[in-house]
Amino acid sequence: MTTPLITVPLTADLLRGALDVERTPLGLLPHRLPAWARAQNTDGQLAMAESQPSGVRLAFRTRATAIELDTLPTKRVYVGALPRAEGLYDLVVDGRLAGQDSVSGGHTLTIDMTEGTFERTPGTPGTLRFTDLPDTLKDVEIWLPHNETTELVALRADAPVEAAPAPDRPVWLHHGSSISHGSDAASPTTTWPALAASRAGVELINLGFGGAALLDPFTARAVRDTPADLISVKIGINIVNADVMRMRALTPAVHGFLDTIREGHPTAPLLVVSPILCPVHEDTPGPSAPDFGDPADGRVTFKAMGDPAEVALGKLTLRTIRDELARIVEQRAADDPNLHYVDGLDLYGEADHAELPLPDDIHPDAATHRRIGERFADLGLGPLSGRVSI
Template structure:
C-alpha cells in the first residue's frame, strides 16, 4: 500500500546555493544576490539572471520513496529564435543523478533582443513527481533549473523530511558570466562549475550571472560577505560584449573588485580566471549583437560590432584583457601569495574550438561545459579535503 503524501513546510533551511530567499504570496523565491545588492541594481538582465537558481538545490534527509514539488517557473521566449528547451530539475540521491523532470506551465517572458524589450505573461504553477526512491535514509537533492526563475510553491513526501546535514566539505564561491551561469549546459548539475565542484568534492555557490559579470561593486561586496574556503572570479567576456569600459577604467576596477573581496577573505585562495577562447572577440572589441538567421538551422549567433583598430584607443578585447589580468595578478601576488591567475585558454583554447566550436559563437555547448569543468577540477586549484594545491 502506497503511503499518502504529506505537506512539507518550505523553509530557507531546505535550500543550498542561495544567498537570499524571498517570501512570496505563493511560497519561496531563491535569489543569488542579497536584497541589499538587488536594491542597488537597475539592470533588468542582471535582475533576471540572479533570480535564475544556477547551483541552487533543495537538500533533504528522508526515507521517502516519493517526492512531489510544485513550482512556478518563468520560461523565456526569444523573438526570432527557436523555442528553448524546458528547464530541467535534476534529482540527486546520495551524490548520484537519479532522475530528471520538467514542469509544465509557468510564466512566460518574451524577450526581443533586437529592440531590448520584455513582455511578461503570467501563468500557473506546475508539479513534478519523483517516485521509486529507496526507502532507506538518504540525502536527496533537487537541483532547480539553472536558467529559469523558479518560485517554490509546495513540497510533499510520503515520509518525514528534514534539512540535509551541513556538508563536511570546503565551500567554493564562484563568480562569472553566462558561461559560468550555465548557458547551453544540458541540466543544472552539468554546468561547468557544478561538474567541477562534483569532481573535486566541494560545495558550490555559483554567482555566475548571464550578462552580469561586470565588476559591479555590490557583487564584490557580496563575494566579500559570503563565507567560503576558495573564491574564483572569471572576468572578461561581459566587459567586452557590453562594451562597458576602456582599459583606463578596467584596470582600477579589477583592483577595486579584488580589494573588496580581500576585505572579507584576506588569506583564502583567490583565483582570477581569464576568458576562454571566443574567436568573435579575440581581437575585435564589443559590443556584441545578435545575428538573426545567420545560422543554417535558424539559431541566433553573435557578432562583434567593434573595430579592432579601436584597441589603440583603449577598447577591450579578450586578448588584451587576458594580458592585463595576468599582469595585475603577477603584480598583486608579490604581496598576496594566495592570489592566482588561471588562463581561460587552458580551459578552452584553439584546439578545443576546432573540435567543439561555440554553437552561437559565444557560449559553449553541453560537451564543452563538461570539458571545462573537468579541466578546472583537474588543474588542482579547487580545495580537496579542505586544502588547496597550486
C-alpha cells in the same frame, strides 16, 4: 497500498546555493544576490539572471520513496529564435543522479534582443514527481533549473523530511558570466561549475550571471560577505561584449573588486580566471549583437560590432584583458600568496575550438561544459581544495 503524501513546510534551511530567499504569496523565491544588492541594481538582465537558480538546490534527508514539488517557473522566449527546451530539475540521491523532470506552464518572459524589450505573461504552477526511490535513509538534492527563475510553491513526500546537515567539505564561491551561469549546459548538475565542484569534492555557490559579470561593486560586496573557503572570479567576456569600459577603467575596477573580496576573505585561495577562447572577440572589441541569420532555421549567433583599430585607444578585447589580468595578478601576488591566475585558454583554447566549436560563437555546448569543468577542477580547484582547512 500507497502511502499518502504529507506536506513539508518550505523553509530557507532546505536550500543551498542561494544568498537570499524571498518569501512570496505562493512560497519561496531563491535569489543569488542579497536584497540590498538587488536594490542597487538597475539592469533588467542582471535582475533576471540572479533570480535564475544556477547551483541552487533543495537539500534534505528522508526515507521517502515518493517526492512531489510544485513550482512556478518563468520560461524565456526569444523573438526570432527557436523555442527553448523546458528547464530540467536534477534529482541527486546520495551524491548520484537519480532522476530528471521538468515543469510545464509557468510565467513567460518574451525577450526581443534587437529592441532590448521584455514582456511578461502570467502563468500557473506545475508539479514534478519522483517516485520509486529506495526506502532507506538518504540524502536528497533537487537541483533547480539553472536557466529558469523558479518560485517554490509546495513540497510533499511520503515520509518525514529534515534539512540536510551542513556539508563537511570546502565551500567554493564562483562568480562569472553566462558561461559560468550555465548557458547551453544540459542540466543544472552539468554546468561547468557544478561538474568542477563534484569532481573536486567541494560545495558550490554559483554567482555566474548571464550577461552581467561587469565588476559591479555590489557583487564584490556580496562575495565579500558570503562565507567561503575557495573563491574564483572569471572576468572578461561580458566586459567586452557589453562594451562597458576601456582599459583605463578596467585596471582600477579589477583592483577594487579584488580589494573588496579580500576585506572579507583576506587569506582564502582566490583565483582570477581569464576568458576562454571566443574567436569573434579575441581581437575585435564589442559590443556584441545577435545575428538571426535565416529566419527559417531560428538559429542565433553573435557577432562583434567593434573596430579593431580602436584597441590602440583602449577599447578591450579578450586578448588584451587576458594580458592585463595576468599582469594584475602577478603584481598583487607579491603581497598576496593565496592569489592565483588561471588562463582561460587552458580551459578552452584553439585546439578545443577546432574539436568543439561554440554553437552560437559565444557559449559552449554541453560537451564543452564538461571539458571546462573537468579541467578547472584539475587546474584550479583540486590543488587548492586539498589544503583547505574547514
